[in-house]
Amino acid sequence: MRSLTSWMKQARSLISPSQPECLFCGRRGRPSPEWPEICLHCQSSIPWIRVPRCQTCGRHVGCPDCSRSHGPIPIRCNRSAVAYTSEMREILGQYKYRGNERLAPLLGLMLDRAYALLQQEQSGQQLNEALQSNFFSKPFPIRHSKLRMRSNLWQADLLVPVPVSAVRLSERGFNQAERLAEVVSLRRGIPQLPLLVRTHHTAKQSFKSRRERLADMKHAFAGNTDSAVLQSLKEHLDSRATHQLEQRPPQIIIVDDIYTTGSTIRACAEALQQLCRSQNCLAEIYSLTWARS
Template identity: 75%
Template sequence: MSWVKQARSLVAPALPQCLFCGRQARSSPDMPGICLSCYSRIPWIRRPRCQTCGRHVGCPDCSRSRGPVPIRCNRSAVAYTREMREILGQYKYRGNERLTPLLGQMLDKAYALLQKEQSDRQRTGGTLQTHFFCKPIMALKSNLSRSNLWQADLLVPVPVSTVRLLERGFNQAEQLAEVLCRRRDLLQLPLLVRTRHTAKQSFKSRSERLADMKHAFTGNMDAAVLHRLREQLDATAFRGQQRPLRIIIIDDIYTTGSTIRACADALHSLCESMGCTAEIYSLTWARS
């Protein structure tokens, strides 16, 4: 019988290699790029405990913050555990760009959560329901009509400095935003410019991060970019939606929120210069 098993192994299709662990194993039906075992260990943030920053545990940062928050809320796909730190390291620092579609698909889960929450707000007059997570978009359509389904107007990736771009060869936020744009038929615009290079934030305290990121971004005044923004504003008005522009900032990880806040402040200033107002949200792949 051994020769029969050998013959079958020759003609049987090889199992795919998991992008997380590297082993050959059966893929997850929900995310074909990873095996069933790795998928089962993903620390999804299904019910954010902090409704502002999307943290899955108690959040002293938001509770002690006294100043105005420039974003409506942040939502993240996963908790930044040791395993997720390793995955992000493979992608961000070791240049494994094969992970881009998979991480973008994971970020799409956070978008689905934000979309359902905001759609619920519209339907219930501001009462937020947080029981939903990771339902397919078709399931949403069974409960909400297309006209009532909340949708962002555009995505804005956090820009990286020239130094970081030369080091990595790509902007991870831009790549993740591009995946989300394709999946959700959204527009991505580089509305932000980084004004200066900042040292890595991972070794800094919260106060140091906040000080370091202050005025690190400004609005992109490129004529072509502003023309696209004006077109988007006109399109929103044409659809009869007299409301602020819905902008989502995209980044890989939310730690103290210093980067997101600095980006949001710059976007508010840019929109004011264009004579419009904006509702600004953020989506990140991970929340520490």
């Protein structure tokens, strides 16, 4: 005869709904209020990068790469959502290599936090510049309308995902950077344009040295010269010039899944600058990645 305890357990499981399965660990547990797709335990263990230690590449620890680099850096800065721990590597692997596309919206929302950090930093910088400009300008008092206009939240003009080769696209069936950029684009109202193309397929970079990666990526990207893409870029730049009260260079963000040595971002930024120059435009380029190693 079944015990009373066993019977009550079964009755309780029928009455109360089962807890959802966590997209990160795969176990059932109490969902996070902020991120209902994952459990509270996984949410609490996300290694967010809240205060980047390196202001250039967004690294959360000491950065020898930026300190020893003497050449010009083609981006203003990089910001990443999380540190690339073993747990984050496993999650990215589930999405990127094992085809768990249910993770795409969640990873995109995580990337959006990196955008919020970048936006906060650039807005603060804009406000400081406005205050300094008004402090030294004449006549006094401060021109309040100009200050209000310049202290609005900073907003990027375009998102550009890092393209993958035809081989990688065939293997995975999707471009992970494009999917991540799509989430930020929809949330922030920033257009996404495929301004870059991959010129040749490169082998996996994970087992290569920093020098090998830089050499491998040097000519891996080029500006997209498709007439429809260039027309879209021209229309966007023309519209921007018409409606923008204060002139500043276009703010373009390159989007990728992970920043390791910066070789991919650097190569993309250089190709993007060449494309912009061909359109008589000099852009300010940033990058956003889901993870920073």
